[in-house]
Amino acid sequence: LSNQKKADFGNIKPETWVSVETYREIAKWLWDSGIVAGVGDAPGWERIPNYNSPPEAGLLGYTLHEIMLGGWGMPIGEMFDLEGLSEVCKKYNRYSFFITSAPLHVRGGVGSPPNAIAIF
Numbered sequence: 789l790s791n792q793k794k795a796d797f798g799n800i801k802p803e804t805w806v807s808v809e810t811y812r813e814i815a816k817w818l819w820d821s822g823i824v825a826g827v828g829d830a831p832g833w834e835r836i837p838n839y840n841s842p843p844e845a846g847l848l849g850y851t852l853h854e855i856m857l858g859g860w861g862m863p864i865g866e867m868f869d870l871e872g873l874s875e876v877c878k879k880y881n882r883y884s885f886f887i888t889s890a891p892l893h894v895r896g897g898v899g900s901p902p903n904a905i906a907i908f
Contacts (some may be wrong), residue, residue: 807835810852818856827865832908834864843867863889865902873906882908 789797803832807830826833834852835904847855856862875881886907891900 806830807832808852809835810847812847815847816850818852818862819860823862825863827853827868827870829868829870831866833866850876859907864903865889868902868904876906878908880908 808826821893852866856864877885888905888907890903890905892903894900
């Protein structure tokens, strides 16, 4: 990206990004499906604040982040190269794999790049 496009990207409001809505049905699907992580290629995995979800469809004031991370111990990854991953899946005709992560070991640090690795 050009310097101007990078600057413009930094000024985008989070609610304009594509992300998962906070709905009870989505939380139920995540739990019932048996997946072990929520991963996306957008700057935010979940849309926060949630403007479109009516109270009866929501999660009683909780976000999916709180439920997944704190309640289930399910990690969330953002800004993953899912297009590159999909190309490898197509090449090998395999859509299941082991994924691991080796984040930077920085004492007291938070928010490390995940250094995620898919093993086929």
